[in-house]
Amino acid sequence: MDMIFSFLSSALPSAWSSKASAVAEAIPDSSIHGARVSYPKESVPALYPNEKVGERVTSYAEENSSALPSHIVNYHDMIQKSQPKTANYMIHMSEAQALVFIAKTVGAKRVLEVGVYVGLSMLAWSHAVGPDGKVTGLEFDPHFAAMAEKSFSDHGVENADVIVGDALETLATLTPSEPYDIIFIDAQKSGYPLYLDTILKRSQPGIPNRLLRPGGLIIGDNVLRCGFVADDSTDNPWRNFDFGKHRPQYWKSQDVMSLKEFNAGVAGSARLENWLCPLWDGVNISRLLD
Numbered sequence: 001m002d003m004i005f006s007f008l009s010s011a012l013p014s015a016w017s018s019k020a021s022a023v024a025e026a027i028p029d030s031s032i033h034g035a036r037v038s039y040p041k042e043s044v045p046a047l048y049p050n051e052k053v054g055e056r057v058t059s060y061a062e063e064n065s066s067a068l069p070s071h072i073v074n075y076h077d078m079i080q081k082s083q084p085k086t087a088n089y090m091i092h093m094s095e096a097q098a099l100v101f102i103a104k105t106v107g108a109k110r111v112l113e114v115g116v117y118v119g120l121s122m123l124a125w126s127h128a129v130g131p132d133g134k135v136t137g138l139e140f141d142p143h144f145a146a147m148a149e150k151s152f153s154d155h156g157v158e159n160a161d162v163i164v165g166d167a168l169e170t171l172a173t174l175t176p177s178e179p180y181d182i183i184f185i186d187a188q189k190s191g192y193p194l195y196l197d198t199i200l201k202r203s204q205p206g207i208p209n210r211l212l213r214p215g216g217l218i219i220g221d222n223v224l225r226c227g228f229v230a231d232d233s234t235d236n237p238w239r240n241f242d243f244g245k246h247r248p249q250y251w252k253s254q255d256v257m258s259l260k261e262f263n264a265g266v267a268g269s270a271r272l273e274n275w276l277c278p279l280w281d282g283v284n285i286s287r288l289l290d
């Protein structure tokens, strides 16, 4: 067996549903040396010794973590079936479990999400903050925003709203009456440095209508991007993955450069402390100190 595919088939749980890029464009399954593989960004090859162990560990962790409400699980399944080209934009269900746990742990009541797609992760935030909380989403695709709003009304969710527009512009214009407890960044990767900069500038101590409260969390999704952010050498077999003609040499792309800038900005900020979680596609969880 080819060395690359041997590595992939042994290291990557095939059952993972993956959430793809924040650009409004699906990355189809592709092939490496003729073998079908799924888009790899939620792989965790360093954590499990082979595919079977990885699948079982992942399932075990999901089954032994607090269950998500059935309407969220069912909506995820429905989108997987009905929107096959873009369903992988959604966070993995075990990531949703983690985000709900984090939100409840910090007592979050106000969450802002940058990059909504059809509302799956907003349903998770909505559940986490409870009926007396509030979730606001920023999404520039009106079709996705309408699907998200429909999912809220279909499920009786009254604490979630989507603002349609380019988050690179709308984020800076928000004037929340109370600051957010969590801001989840999950839109286009090239925008991450500006989103971080805007959040920090608009959350200075003492300014009116600050975005994030002192002690609030900034959570950036997909910050490792198939591991390219940390290792874009030829040791990373995903360099051989076909990301499509629009993404040649993806490991050198603006997405990857912007994510490096974002992670460096978080790590280098005296106003933040963080943990870069290497699960899924990498989740950078930081806490605003002031």
Ligand SMILES: C[S@@+](CC[C@H](N)C(=O)[O-])C[C@H]1O[C@@H](n2cnc3c(N)ncnc32)[C@H](O)[C@@H]1O
Pocket: 019, 020, 021, 022, 023, 024, 089, 090, 091, 114, 115, 116, 117, 118, 119, 120, 121, 122, 138, 139, 140, 141, 144, 165, 166, 167, 168, 186, 187, 188, 191
């Ligand atoms: C990865 S998806 C979000 C998935 C969602 N958080 C979930 O897990 O269910 C990213 C979304 O960000 C949106 N997006 C990308 N760039 C954006 C921008 N500049 N402003 C607003 N939305 C943007 C895309 O249209 C897409 O729906």
